[in-house]
Amino acid sequence: MHPAFSVIIFTVAAGAGYGLAALLAIAHLTSVFGTLPVTECLWLGGLALVLISVGLVSSSFHLANPKNAWRAFSRFRTSWLSREAVLAVITYPVILAYLLSLWTWQGEKTGLVILLGSLVVLCSLATIFTTGMIYACLKTIRQWHTALTPANYIALGVMLGGLLLTAVQGIENVMLAGTALVVVLLAAILKAIYFFWIGRPSGSSINTATGFNRATVRLLDVGHSAGTFLTDEFGYHVASLRLWWLRVLMFVLSFILPALVLSLALIGQVSAFAVYTVVVLAFVGVVLERWLFFAEARHVVGLYHGAQRT
Amino acid sequence: MKLGLVIDLDVCVGCHACAVACKQWNTSGTLGALTDYAPYGRNPSGVWFNRIRHYEVGDFPHNKTVNMPLSCMHCEDAECVNVCPTGASYKRKEDGIVLIDQDKCMGCNYCAWACPYGARELDRAEGTMKKCTLCIDRIYDQYLPPEERQPACVLTCPAHARHFGDFDNPLSKVSQLVRERGGTTLMPELGYQPTNHYLPPRPTRPIDTSAEKQTSLMHKVKEWVNKLITT
Ligand code: SF4
Ligand code: SF4
Ligand code: SF4
Numbered sequence: 001m002h003p004a005f006s007v008i009i010f011t012v013a014a015g016a017g018y019g020l021a022a023l024l025a026i027a028h029l030t031s032v033f034g035t036l037p038v039t040e041c042l043w044l045g046g047l048a049l050v051l052i053s054v055g056l057v058s059s060s061f062h063l064a065n066p067k068n069a070w071r072a073f074s075r076f077r078t079s080w081l082s083r084e085a086v087l088a089v090i091t092y093p094v095i096l097a098y099l100l101s102l103w104t105w106q107g108e109k110t111g112l113v114i115l116l117g118s119l120v121v122l123c124s125l126a127t128i129f130t131t132g133m134i135y136a137c138l139k140t141i142r143q144w145h146t147a148l149t150p151a152n153y154i155a156l157g158v159m160l161g162g163l164l165l166t167a168v169q170g171i172e173n174v175m176l177a178g179t180a181l182v183v184v185l186l187a188a189i190l191k192a193i194y195f196f197w198i199g200r201p202s203g204s205s206i207n208t209a210t211g212f213n214r215a216t217v218r219l220l221d222v223g224h225s226a227g228t229f230l231t232d233e234f235g236y237h238v239a240s241l242r243l244w245w246l247r248v249l250m251f252v253l254s255f256i257l258p259a260l261v262l263s264l265a266l267i268g269q270v271s272a273f274a275v276y277t278v279v280v281l282a283f284v285g286v287v288l289e290r291w292l293f294f295a296e297a298r299h300v301v302g303l304y305h306g307a308q309r310t
Numbered sequence: 311m312k313l314g315l316v317i318d319l320d321v322c323v324g325c326h327a328c329a330v331a332c333k334q335w336n337t338s339g340t341l342g343a344l345t346d347y348a349p350y351g352r353n354p355s356g357v358w359f360n361r362i363r364h365y366e367v368g369d370f371p372h373n374k375t376v377n378m379p380l381s382c383m384h385c386e387d388a389e390c391v392n393v394c395p396t397g398a399s400y401k402r403k404e405d406g407i408v409l410i411d412q413d414k415c416m417g418c419n420y421c422a423w424a425c426p427y428g429a430r431e432l433d434r435a436e437g438t439m440k441k442c443t444l445c446i447d448r449i450y451d452q453y454l455p456p457e458e459r460q461p462a463c464v465l466t467c468p469a470h471a472r473h474f475g476d477f478d479n480p481l482s483k484v485s486q487l488v489r490e491r492g493g494t495t496l497m498p499e500l501g502y503q504p505t506n507h508y509l510p511p512r513p514t515r516p517i518d519t520s521a522e523k524q525t526s527l528m529h530k531v532k533e534w535v536n537k538l539i540t541t
Contacts, residue, residue, distance in 0.1 A: 001423075064417025065437030071396035071414055081420050082395035139389065139500050140426045203499055204426075210378060211494045211508055212367045220364040220375065223326065226353035228361075229431040233422065300497065301428040304363055304380065 001141065002236045003294035006061035011131055012160075012286050014055025014088070015153060018124035019161025021048040021095050025120040027165065028102070029109065033176040036169065038107040044168055045099040048161070049092070056088060080137050084130040091123040128157045135293075142202045142310055143297040148194045155187035156254075156286050163258055163282050167275045171265035181262040188255035191289070195247065198296065202310050209303035219306030234299040246292060253285025311405040312478040313444055314384050314505030315464065316487050320512050322362075322471035324377025328463035329360040332381070332442070335462035340447050341412060345435040357431045359442040360463060371516040379472075381463070382429035382442035383495070383504030384408050390421040390430060398439070406505060407444050415439050426497050427504070449474070477505055 024044050027033045060066050073089070075082040098116040105113055132150025139145055162180040171177050206217045227235075238246075261278040264270045298310045336359055337344040346356035360381040367376045384401075388408050391399045398414035399421050401407070410421075410430075415438040422430040422439065430441045445461035448454065458465065464472040475484035484507070487493060493507035 062418065063437075064419075064432055064434065065415060066417075068396060068398075068414060068416035071398070072416060072418070073395075075395050075397050078392040079395040079420075081393065081418065085395060134420075137393070138424055140424060204497055208497050208499055209426075210365060210367070210376070211496055211510065212365075212376070215368040216366075218366045220366050223362045223364065224355075226355045228355060229357070229422070229434075230428045233419065233432075234428075299423070300426045300500070304378075304428055 001294045001297040001299060002233050003291045004062055006058045008287055008290040008294070010055045010059035010062070011153070012055070012156075012283065012290050013051045013058065015128050015131065015157030016160035016164065016283070016286075017048045017051030017053075017055060018091070018128050019154075019157035019159070020044060020051065020164050021091075021161070022121045022124040023158065023161045023165050024048065025098065025117040025124075027176075028107070029114060029117045029121075033169070033173055033179070035107070038102065040168065041102055041107065042099055044165065045095065045102070047164065047168075049095060049099075052088070052092065052095075080130055080133040084127065084134055087123060087127040087130050091120075091127050094119050094123050125154060128154045140300045141297045142204075143198045144293075146194075146197060148190065148197060152187075152190055152194055155183070155190050156289065159183045159187045159254075159258075160279075160282060160286060163279045166262070166265075167272070167279045171262075171270055171272065171275050172268075174266060177262050177265045181259060181266070184255055184259045184262065188251070188259070191251070191255070204300050204303060205309050206303045206307065209300065222305055230301055231305065234301050235305060236295055238295050243292070243296060246288060250285050250288040250292060253281050254289055255285070257285075258282050311476045312386075312505055313405045313407060313449070313475070314477055314484070314507070315381070315444075315461070316473040316475070316484045316493060316507050316509060317379055318469075318471040318473070318487075318491075318509040319376055319378065320471075320491075320509060321469045322377045322379065322467075323469050324362055324364055324375075325468065326362050327466050327468060328379055328472060329358055329362055331462040331466035332360045332445075333358060335445060335448070336443065339443065339445070341410065341440050341443055343433075343436075344440065345433050347434065357433050357440050359429075359431075359440070361428070367511075374511060374514070376511060378508075379463075380427055380429070381506075382408060382425075382444075383427055383502070383506040384442075384444060386503035386505065387501060389424040389502060393424045394421050407446055408441070409443060409446070410439050410441060412436070412438050426500050426502060444474075477507075 027036055028041055060069055063069055072082055072085045076086045098120045101113045101116050129150050132153030135144040136149035162183045166176050166180045169176055207213045210217050258278050261270055261274055300310050333344050336342055344357040348354055360379055362377055362379045365376045367374050384406055388401050391401050391408060396414050396416050398411045400409060417432060417437040419432055430439050433440050449459050460474045464474045473484050473487060475482040477484055488507045491509040493509050495504045495507055
């Protein structure tokens with residue numbers, strides 16, 4: 001699949017924003033990471049909204065005919081893309097209302113604050129889930145058609161949110177740094193499982209695509225001289241050796257470096273600068289992860305263009 | 311009704327006439343235009359509803375060229391319709407034809423991702439998705455003589471490799487062809503239940519050509535001329 005930059009930015013930024021919003025509400029409501037100063041909460045909440053806005057605006061750049069984008073809210077009964085759009089639009093005012101209540105009651109946990117905070121957690125996680133399901137529901141792309149896809153999306157969104165929260169809150173907060181470390185490790189494990197999973201051979205082949213199940217089938221001619229919409233959109237190929245190196249780089253940036261810095265933070269030997277650097281690197285890593293998610297996805301239409309398997 | 315096509319892979323010669331006729335009719339049809347990009351440029355490209363690809367099936371000497379026209383299969387379980395967030399894509403109840411409302415489409419490409427058969431193509435000039443309409447503006451046109459109320463590709467095919475009809479009616483020509491010739495659908499494992507069916511090539515024995523070798527001077531001259539004009 002052709003990795004569209006707008007979609008990569010959308011999924012990474014919005015995912016991190018929702019992850020941050022959810023973690024922030026959890027941190028505030030449960031106080032597991034101690035009592036957070038109200039201004040800091042508002043600041044972080046604002047950051048989450050900025051990330052979400054960047055993501056949503058970026059997603060509209062992917063549309064060839066954005067003037068009809070408002071219609072995307074209509075088919076939520078069948079379409080995950082529509083469900084994502086609806087949830088994203090619901091979550092936005094919920095986060096705003098929560099931040100407002102936080103400010104009004106100055107961090108006190110009144111009934112309304114608890115209600116709104118719980119809604120933030122629920123809506124944010126549900127929105128990341130629907131983003132993942134946009135891809136996971138497609139039977140045509142087996143690298144996406146798995147429960148691992150939404151799981152990865154949620155894990156990485158929460159991970160980026162957790163890293164941001166830890167950086168802003170200060171690494172002295174052992175409970176927070178420890179939790180962030182656990183989330184990083186979980187996300188890394190999920191991603192590793194995903195890579196093992198897509199390595200297996202799949203169901204559809206050039207034989208099932210052409211209906212000749214008992215013979216070798218080879219493409220003689222695609223029937224067009226220049227590229228088509230289909231070859232542009234689905235015919236993206238990266239050499240496998242390069243993919244392997246990119247996977248390694250992605251793992252280092254997204255998981256290994258953050259895990260390392262967080263572990264060091266737990267024994268108290270890390271400057272705030274290192275933490276912020278690692279947050280930026282983790283964002284780069286997850287952008288790379290999303291790029292790989294697209295670049296490694298092979299649509300079944302490739303079978304008609306000569307691929308033997310997907 | 312369940313309208314669709316039967317394509318006979320035994321007789322399709324891969325001439326692309328159906329694709330051209332489709333383009334000609336539909337570029338001024340309900341979903342038109344079928345925009346061309348750089349039509350007179352170095353790499354002409356554009357929107358097509360129907361594309362023909364060519365395969366070699368089997369190994370020499372038991373091999374065979376198979377030409378495979380592919381257009382929208384008007385699937386029973388059309389995921390392209392389910393995933394469309396705007397409601398632009400829809401499947402008609404009365405005849406099963408899958409269409410795209412050009413006034414509603416936002417050009418997100420999502421339906422093209424959901425289609426296994428590469429039947430949907432984005433028109434970059436108009437920003438909307440386009441696909442085969444089964445020539446809905448022909449098959450119901452009361453002003454056309456009844457024998458012409460068929461898709462443009464079916465009418466034009468010089469090999470009569472394409473048939474149009476109602477698969478719900480067991481007595482229709484398409485149902486009979488599928489029954490008698492063992493018609494199949496493509497990628498059935500994905501569960502889209504495509505309406506269009508493909509008739510497999512009839513079994514043939516390899517023809518021995520070793521005795522046909524000619525070495526006369528005239529033949530060599532002919533070969534040379536052939537080479538000259540084809541390269
Ligand atoms: S062939 Fe593709 S576009 Fe046509 S109905 Fe089936 S899934 Fe939809
Ligand atoms: S490109 Fe148009 S028809 Fe296709 S899913 Fe998007 S809005 Fe629907
Ligand atoms: S016009 Fe007929 S013979 Fe020619 S490519 Fe189309 S189906 Fe095949």
